[in-house]
Amino acid sequence: METTKPTYYWDYIKVDRLLGLQGGLEEDCSKISTDEILFVTVHQVFELWFKVILENLVDVRDLFKAEVLGNEDMVEVVTRLERCSTIFRAANQHWDVVETLPPREYLKFRGKLMPASGFQSAQVRQLEILLGLAEDERIAFGAEGSHLAALRGKGGAETEASRRVAASMADLPTLKDAVLAWLERTPIGGADHHAGSHEEFIDQYLATHNSELDESLKMAKTVASMADDDMRLNDLYDKERASVRAFLKPEDERTARIRAAILFIETYAEEPLLAWPHRVLEGILELEQLFVIFRQRHARMVERIIGRRTGTGGTAGVEYLDQTALQYRIFPDLWTVRSLLINPLVAPGLAGADFFGLRAEH
Ligand code: HEM
Numbered sequence: 001m002e003t004t005k006p007t008y009y010w011d012y013i014k015v016d017r018l019l020g021l022q023g024g025l026e027e028d029c030s031k032i033s034t035d036e037i038l039f040v041t042v043h044q045v046f047e048l049w050f051k052v053i054l055e056n057l058v059d060v061r062d063l064f065k066a067e068v069l070g071n072e073d074m075v076e077v078v079t080r081l082e083r084c085s086t087i088f089r090a091a092n093q094h095w096d097v098v099e100t101l102p103p104r105e106y107l108k109f110r111g112k113l114m115p116a117s118g119f120q121s122a123q124v125r126q127l128e129i130l131l132g133l134a135e136d137e138r139i140a141f142g143a144e145g146s147h148l149a150a151l152r153g154k155g156g157a158e159t160e161a162s163r164r165v166a167a168s169m170a171d172l173p174t175l176k177d178a179v180l181a182w183l184e185r186t187p188i189g190g191a192d193h194h195a196g197s198h199e200e201f202i203d204q205y206l207a208t209h210n211s212e213l214d215e216s217l218k219m220a221k222t223v224a225s226m227a228d229d230d231m232r233l234n235d236l237y238d239k240e241r242a243s244v245r246a247f248l249k250p251e252d253e254r255t256a257r258i259r260a261a262i263l264f265i266e267t268y269a270e271e272p273l274l275a276w277p278h279r280v281l282e283g284i285l286e287l288e289q290l291f292v293i294f295r296q297r298h299a300r301m302v303e304r305i306i307g308r309r310t311g312t313g314g315t316a317g318v319e320y321l322d323q324t325a326l327q328y329r330i331f332p333d334l335w336t337v338r339s340l341l342i343n344p345l346v347a348p349g350l351a352g353a354d355f356f357g358l359r360a361e362h
Contacts, residue, residue, distance in 0.1 A: 025112060035105040042098055043118070049091045050123035056080045057130055057175060064178035074276045081283030088290035095297045103305050110312065117313025118298075120150050122161035126168040131291075131330045132176025139323050141315060150313060176330050179284065184254060186261035186277070190352015197351070198260035202248050204348040205263065209244060212342050213237055244340050262337045267347050271356040285334050295325035 010016060022040045023029045029037055060080045063073045118124070125147065135145075143149055151162040173181070189197030217237045221230055248263070250256050262281065269278035299321035302311075311317040329335060350356060 024109075033105065033109065035101055036109045038097070039101060039106070039109070042094055045094060046091055047121070047123055049087050050121070050127060053084045053087055054123060054126055054130065056084050057127070058171075060084075061130065061173070061175045061178050064175070064182055065173065069182055071276065074280060078276065078279045078283050081280070081287055085283070085286045085290055088287065088294065092290065092294055092297055095301045098301050099304060101305060106305055110306075113312045115312055115314060117150075117311055119147070119311065119313030119315065120161060122151060122164045125151070125165045127291075128328070128330075129165065129168045130171070130175055131288075132174035133328055133330055137328070139320065139327060141320065146314075179280075179331075180258050183258045183261040186257075186264060187355075188260060188264050188351075190350075190355030192352055192355075198257050198264075201264060201348075201351065202256070202260050205267070205342075206245065206248060208346060208348055209340060209342055210241065212346070213241055247336055247340070259333055259337070262333055263340070266337055266341060267344070268350050268356060271350065271353075273356040281334060284331055288329065288331055288334075292325055292328075295321065295328070299325060 021044065022037050024032045024036055024040050026032055057080070060077050063069065063077050066073065069077070138147060148162070148165065149156070151159060151165055153159045153162075187193035188201050217233060220233050220237075224230060224233060248256075248259060250259070265274050265277045265281060268274050299318055302321060303318045306317070308318045311320070315321075
């Protein structure tokens, strides 16, 4: 008779193997300081969370690859995105733990790390690549492609890290491309979706937006006190008007469709058929915000512990990290649309309202 083998916690979770991994280069916790054990452990905790986020985001990207993103898939996308954000939010709390490392204690073992650095974290690069950060959008310093070179071993040899990142680069589309393709298909105009319906929507929207700006300018002028305030305000509002128009009427037709779709979903977010697409966009924005917070929070922790010296990975340190926080935006259009939203009470009427609102026929 076959006996059922019991499962033990330690076998399933691999506890012993896991607890044997915090000994640093010495491979032995008793030979390194408690502070160094903390330093190694917190990096490992981050790497584990990156792994789970990556797994989930690949699934999200795969759902977007389908020709049609059905209702159930959309719910799944939102659920997974929210999970990733929850993990990221929890991981961002770990910076508090790193900050319990006294700077002088860190300096005792920092020398051992050269040239190791989080800059060599393959999983962070994989995350950026999967999300859609393009190679030419990266901050250049030193040798071209130095973030990839940093993953290679002595004499430029391939490593597990460089292989992982190369595999991510080959694994297309990126989440960004997949999401943009989905947005491009948004049936602006509802059942009557036709060529040019996005332009009609944008023209109506711009007219309302301009009236809102006129009203705001009028109000601003009533409290203007200095002699040249009127001119300054006119100038400010003219610039805003021009930049909104340039954003919503780009030369490239595809970009125009995508931006119109984001604005459309945001404007009519409470319509039943647009509520879930809106949550998808919200989920992506939130995830990106948490990634930016990760970068900002890491930079402030680094400044607190090692100041503004050159990093072990060979970058300018905090200055470089702050630049990444400021410049790395994968979904800039989602952010820009937030600057142009109007009061929903005066938004143009929704074309195809029956279609989006599932309203009963009368
Ligand atoms: C005492 C603690 C830490 C210090 C002083 C520190 C310092 C730095 C510095 C100076 C850089 C810039 C690259 C370089 O020249 O080395 C960097 C990059 C990086 N660090 Fe840390 N770090 C610490 C802990 C962590 C932890 C716990 C993580 C979690 C995984 C992490 C993840 C990263 C990542 C992903 C980068 C690359 C950023 C990018 O290129 O966008 N760091 N770190």
